[in-house]
Amino acid sequence: MLSGPREQEYLILEILSEATTPLGAGAIRQALEDRDMILSEATVGRVLRELDHRGYTRKSGFQGRSISPKGAERLETLREERGHAVSANILLEELKSQGIEKILDVLVARRAIERETARLAARMATPEEIDRLRELLAQQEEALRKKESVAPFDAAFHREIARISRNAILAAAVDLIRQDVKLGPAFEYARKKAASTLGSDHRAIIDALAAHDEDRAEKAMVMHVENTLRDVQRYLDENPELRKEARR
Missing domain, CATH: 1.10.10.10 (Winged helix-like DNA-binding domain superfamily/Winged helix DNA-binding domain)
Known part of the structure; x- marks a missing residue:
C-alpha cells in the first residue's frame, strides 16, 4: 500500500x-x-x-x-x-517470520530438486507439453509488460516441469517446497530490484527441454535458481537494515 x-x-x-x-x-x-x-x-x-x-x-x-x-x-x-511496496512488505514479513537462512535454504533445496525434474522433463516432454510451457512463458511476459506480478506464472511453470518429469515423488517435493505462496512475490521483488530479466531464464529452460537435451536442461534450471539466490542475497546485502529488522 x-x-x-x-x-x-x-x-x-x-x-x-x-x-x-x-x-x-x-x-x-x-x-x-x-x-x-x-x-x-x-x-x-x-x-x-x-x-x-x-x-x-x-x-x-x-x-x-x-x-x-x-x-x-x-x-x-x-x-x-504500489506493487513494489506490497512486495517489499511481503519480503520483510517473510524475513521476520522465517528468518533469512530458512528463506535461502528454500532456494538451495529448489536447486537440488528441480535440476532433477528438468533432466527428466527433457527426456519425457511431448510437443504438446512444450507448447504449454511456451504458453505459460507468454503469459508471464504479458504480465511483465503490464507491470503485474509474474509469481503465479512462475509457480505454474515449475510445477508443470515437475509434472512432465513423470516422477510423482519429485513433483510432490516441488509442491511441498512451494507451499508458502508469499515467497514467490518476495523473490520476484528481489530479482526486479536487481534489474534481472525474469523471462530469459525460463526461455532457456524451454529451449533445452524442446531439444531433449538433459544436460543443458539441468544447467539451465540450476542457473535459473542460482540467479534467484544471487539476486536475493544481493538485495539483502544492499539493504542491511532488513537483516536487522528480521532479527527483531
Whole structure:
C-alpha cells in the first residue's frame, strides 16, 4: 500500500478507470468505502479538484469526472509503485517470520530438486507439453509488460516441469517446497530490484527441454535458481537494515 495521499489518488484514479460513465464525489466516496477506505465527500471533492489541476481527471459538466489519458498513465505509475511496496512488505514479513537462512535454504533445496525434474522433463516432454510451457512463458511476459506480478506464472511453470518429469515423488517435493505462496512475490521483488530479466531464464529452460537435451536442461534450471539466490542475497546485502529488522 502507498502512503495516505498517494493511496487516495491511486484508488480514485482506479475507480474512474473502471467506470463506464463520469462519476461524482458521492459515488466515488461509496466506491472507496467498498475498498475499505473511508473518506468524507468533502475530502473526495478536494482530491478530485487537485487531480483536475494536475490534468489527471476531467469534468463532464454536472455529471461528474472521468479519467484523462494523462491520468491513465499516472495510474499505471502508481500501480507499479504500489506493487513494489506490497512486495517489499511481503519480503520483510517473510524475513521476520522465517528468518533469512530458512528463506535461502528454500532456494538451495529448489536447486537440488528441480535440476532433477528438468533432466527428466527433457527426456519425457511431448510437443504438446512444450507448447504449454511456451504458453505459460507468454503469459508471464504479458504480465511483465503490464507491470503485474509474474509469481503465479512462475509457480505454474515449475510445477508443470515437475509434472512432465513423470516422477510423482519429485513433483510432490516441488509442491511441498512451494507451499508458502508469499515467497514467490518476495523473490520476484528481489530479482526486479536487481534489474534481472525474469523471462530469459525460463526461455532457456524451454529451449533445452524442446531439444531433449538433459544436460543443458539441468544447467539451465540450476542457473535459473542460482540467479534467484544471487539476486536475493544481493538485495539483502544492499539493504542491511532488513537483516536487522528480521532479527527483531
